[in-house]
Amino acid sequence: MEASIITVGDEILIGQIVDTNSAWMGQQLNAIGIDVREILSVGDRHEEIIRALNEVCTLTDIVLITGGLGPTDDDLTIAALADFLGVGLYFDAPTYERIKSYFERLGRPISDAHKAQCYLPETVEILKNKMGTAPGMLFRHKNKIIISMPGVPYEMKYLMEHEVLPFLQSNFVSDIIIHKTIMTAGEGESVLAEMIAPIVKSFPPHLKMAYLPALGMVRLRITAKGKHEISLRQEVLQYAEEITAHVGDAVFGYDDVALEQVIRDLCIKKALTLSTAESCTGGAIAARLTTIAGSSEYFKGSIIAYSNQIKELLLNVPGNILTAHGAVSETTVKAMASGVLKVINTDLAVAVSGIAGPDGGSPEKPVGTIWVAIANSTITEATLIRAGKDRLKNIEYTVNIALNLLRKFIEKHY
Amino acid sequence: MEASIITVGDEILIGQIVDTNSAWMGQQLNAIGIDVREILSVGDRHEEIIRALNEVCTLTDIVLITGGLGPTDDDLTIAALADFLGVGLYFDAPTYERIKSYFERLGRPISDAHKAQCYLPETVEILKNKMGTAPGMLFRHKNKIIISMPGVPYEMKYLMEHEVLPFLQSNFVSDIIIHKTIMTAGEGESVLAEMIAPIVKSFPPHLKMAYLPALGMVRLRITAKGKHEISLRQEVLQYAEEITAHVGDAVFGYDDVALEQVIRDLCIKKALTLSTAESCTGGAIAARLTTIAGSSEYFKGSIIAYSNQIKELLLNVPGNILTAHGAVSETTVKAMASGVLKVINTDLAVAVSGIAGPDGGSPEKPVGTIWVAIANSTITEATLIRAGKDRLKNIEYTVNIALNLLRKFIEKHY
Numbered sequence: 001m002e003a004s005i006i007t008v009g010d011e012i013l014i015g016q017i018v019d020t021n022s023a024w025m026g027q028q029l030n031a032i033g034i035d036v037r038e039i040l041s042v043g044d045r046h047e048e049i050i051r052a053l054n055e056v057c058t059l060t061d062i063v064l065i066t067g068g069l070g071p072t073d074d075d076l077t078i079a080a081l082a083d084f085l086g087v088g089l090y091f092d093a094p095t096y097e098r099i100k101s102y103f104e105r106l107g108r109p110i111s112d113a114h115k116a117q118c119y120l121p122e123t124v125e126i127l128k129n130k131m132g133t134a135p136g137m138l139f140r141h142k143n144k145i146i147i148s149m150p151g152v153p154y155e156m157k158y159l160m161e162h163e164v165l166p167f168l169q170s171n172f173v174s175d176i177i178i179h180k181t182i183m184t185a186g187e188g189e190s191v192l193a194e195m196i197a198p199i200v201k202s203f204p205p206h207l208k209m210a211y212l213p214a215l216g217m218v219r220l221r222i223t224a225k226g227k228h229e230i231s232l233r234q235e236v237l238q239y240a241e242e243i244t245a246h247v248g249d250a251v252f253g254y255d256d257v258a259l260e261q262v263i264r265d266l267c268i269k270k271a272l273t274l275s276t277a278e279s280c281t282g283g284a285i286a287a288r289l290t291t292i293a294g295s296s297e298y299f300k301g302s303i304i305a306y307s308n309q310i311k312e313l314l315l316n317v318p319g320n321i322l323t324a325h326g327a328v329s330e331t332t333v334k335a336m337a338s339g340v341l342k343v344i345n346t347d348l349a350v351a352v353s354g355i356a357g358p359d360g361g362s363p364e365k366p367v368g369t370i371w372v373a374i375a376n377s378t379i380t381e382a383t384l385i386r387a388g389k390d391r392l393k394n395i396e397y398t399v400n401i402a403l404n405l406l407r408k409f410i411e412k413h414y
Numbered sequence: 415m416e417a418s419i420i421t422v423g424d425e426i427l428i429g430q431i432v433d434t435n436s437a438w439m440g441q442q443l444n445a446i447g448i449d450v451r452e453i454l455s456v457g458d459r460h461e462e463i464i465r466a467l468n469e470v471c472t473l474t475d476i477v478l479i480t481g482g483l484g485p486t487d488d489d490l491t492i493a494a495l496a497d498f499l500g501v502g503l504y505f506d507a508p509t510y511e512r513i514k515s516y517f518e519r520l521g522r523p524i525s526d527a528h529k530a531q532c533y534l535p536e537t538v539e540i541l542k543n544k545m546g547t548a549p550g551m552l553f554r555h556k557n558k559i560i561i562s563m564p565g566v567p568y569e570m571k572y573l574m575e576h577e578v579l580p581f582l583q584s585n586f587v588s589d590i591i592i593h594k595t596i597m598t599a600g601e602g603e604s605v606l607a608e609m610i611a612p613i614v615k616s617f618p619p620h621l622k623m624a625y626l627p628a629l630g631m632v633r634l635r636i637t638a639k640g641k642h643e644i645s646l647r648q649e650v651l652q653y654a655e656e657i658t659a660h661v662g663d664a665v666f667g668y669d670d671v672a673l674e675q676v677i678r679d680l681c682i683k684k685a686l687t688l689s690t691a692e693s694c695t696g697g698a699i700a701a702r703l704t705t706i707a708g709s710s711e712y713f714k715g716s717i718i719a720y721s722n723q724i725k726e727l728l729l730n731v732p733g734n735i736l737t738a739h740g741a742v743s744e745t746t747v748k749a750m751a752s753g754v755l756k757v758i759n760t761d762l763a764v765a766v767s768g769i770a771g772p773d774g775g776s777p778e779k780p781v782g783t784i785w786v787a788i789a790n791s792t793i794t795e796a797t798l799i800r801a802g803k804d805r806l807k808n809i810e811y812t813v814n815i816a817l818n819l820l821r822k823f824i825e826k827h828y
Binding site for chain 1: 426427428429430431432433434436437438439440441442444449450451452453454455456457462466469624626690692694695696697698699700701703704705707708709710713714715716717718719720721723724727728757758770771772773805806809
């Protein structure tokens with residue numbers, strides 16, 4: 001079964017916003033076994049919306065349309081839908097009551113503009129939007145299903161999860177789709193692909209493998225399609241285990257878990273505390289760790305030592321090491337790690353020192369030369385990263401590599 | 415003049431990637447006065463690409479198509495273009511030489527797959543891609559201009575900036591478009607709109623104002639369209655100055671400058687050094703400041719004091735203040751700021767302490783209660799932020815607000 005997506009809004013065409021709705025909807029539809037045939041973005045114009053509806057109705061039996069449902073003059077989807085369907089508008093009293101009580105909760109009266117949102121095409125089946133004023137609408141028209149949702153992401157997501165996906169699944173989906181994602185870090189896509197090629201070649205035809213690379217990480221996603229959920233799940237799990245065994249410790253988890261979540265869980269489980277000492281990442285490792293709720297249970301703090309003076313003063317890196325080896329060196333980064341370990345008094349420490357770029361490189365230490373150290377009270381391990389020339393990418397890449405080295409350090413030594 | 419955009423790739427339809435190319439292209443085309451009529455995303459299938467080309471050629475005279483130009487079997491745009499145009503393929507020797515020397519620089523031989531990238535439609539006009547192997551291609555077909563580019567963002571952007579936009583501008587654009595963006599922070603969209611309503615109402619019809627909000631910031635973009643560049647520029651500048659005078663110190667710069675750039679420039683100009691003491695932002699302020707090249711000239715370091723112990727130990731926040739007022743309080747955040755100022759020995763310090771969420775709130779201090787302090791050796795100013803419930807948004811919002819308070823502090827006191 002195939003679907004098309006129409007997104008309505010001038011703000012998409014002029015690039016004021018990136019259309020993230022379509023990608024999310026594509027993922028969700030794909031996960032229940034509905035393929036997206038086309039995504040079409042058009043502006044806030046009556047005739048453009050009708051043209052888009054006419055076009056995609058020649059392609060697929062399911063059409064999802066988002067946007068253009070707000071209370072202002074440039075919201076034209078309802079009128080366009082009515083014209084496309086060849087029906088009139090009526091005043092929907094339940095929608096009026098819903099919007100009125102929505103505003104009562106906010107302590108405001110309903111405006112005329114919002115009253116106008118209650119005029120709906122006569123053949124509508126209403127999908128209840130509990131997140132905002134605009135209605136979700138379903139139409140059955142000449143053997144097509146047309147579903148209209150607001151463009152506000154959390155309203156659209158609410159309607160998709162509570163109304164649209166259950167409806168589509170029970171009416172149109174015969175095959176069951178099962179995904180399993182293996183999260184890896186530290187190995188490139190082509191190395192991983194070569195490692196697991198024999199396993200992927202042995203996949204039965206109803207299983208597929210996708211490689212999804214990011215900076216320093218690759219997600220391996222197995223997708224199975226079939227009739228029997230239990231046997232599909234077993235099959236996918238078996239292959240995931242086989243791949244994990246082949247790939248080894250590059251695997252850090254499953255199903256879109258983040259490295260920083262894995263680290264939080266490992267540290268809390270093993271009762272370990274953590275600090276960081278950062279130079280070129282400028283606090284980005286600490287910031288990533290603390291995006292996760294509950295990180296205060298194990299993460300104690302950091303010293304961001306951007307200048308050499310602070311490396312000496314706060315991390316107790318000996319001045320003669322800095323003079324002899326430079327700030328970007330194995331010796332310095334190890335001294336930074338053991339320094340912060342003692343100063344903040346934690347079980348584990350991560351330290352980073354490098355040249356993020358675009359300037360500051362030299363022939364021996366070009367831009368992208370970055371040292372990472374992981375330490376506990378008895379062991380300190382340092383790793384050299386050779387990154388590229390782009391400052392922001394280098395920082396993000398280093399954060400991912402450092403978090404992965406920390407994860408492997410904990411798994412190895414505790 | 416209108417253009418359409420086609421993006422080719424299964425990864426877009428299944429939501430594996432968000433199509434950010436179209437938004438960027440829409441912005442760039444808009445900036446030179448070309449409106450985007452439609453954005454169409456289709457999968458990696460020969461007949462789908464041809465169908466998309468046929469469709470958009472009925473709509474606009476300019477068609478930009480990205481993706482499907484790689485060296486693998488699922489890259490089908492060249493074959494589809496040739497069939498759509500009704501022409502054959504030929505081996506383009508200069509493209510072969512370009513790709514060969516590209517690989518020579520990388521120290522690798524050219525593969526058969528990359529040789530296949532040298533077969534191009536006979537009517538092609540080549541646009542030189544200096545960032546990768548896939549060619550940029552321009553076709554003149556039945557009064558239409560069709561331009562094909564790789565989907566890799568930096569290759570597409572290179573071709574747009576160096577080949578496509580100059581070509582379109584000199585051939586299709588009669589009106590000149592001038593933009594001026596006024597960057598503001600600390601005031602909401604509706605407050606700003608009310609402040610400058612009389613000025614915007616006095617705009618002549620060829621000037622337009624757009625409000626582009628982000629967390630804690632709003633960009634005000636004036637766009638002028640006309641024939642005479644010098645007078646348009648003067649007019650836009652005049653209105654920008656008038657708006658700046660009305661809005662006051664919420665304006666921090668022009669034309670998409672970042673707050674962290676403004677701060678770097680201010681600090682370097684006034685020879686000021688900076689440190690941060692961060693609790694709930696976990697290093698995100700330091701990380702933002704150090705995304706800017708050259709930040710080591712003024713930014714010395716930070717103490718990320720996630721635990722109260724570290725606030726006492728490294729920032730010298732008196733234990734009785736923490737006991738009496740709690741970590742999230744005006745007194746504590748002020749003590750953190752003056753603490754880091756002394757410890758790292760800088761002219762200026764920023765400190766933050768708050769409850770980022772989702773847990774940790776109380777009736778008196780709900781999630782989103784965040785204190786920011788800015789200090790120098792004689793003055794310490796604290797501000798209370800009341801943010802929302804979303805941890806990541808709260809952190810980003812706090813970073814923007816703190817940077818803006820720092821900017822205003824420098825402008826006021828130096």
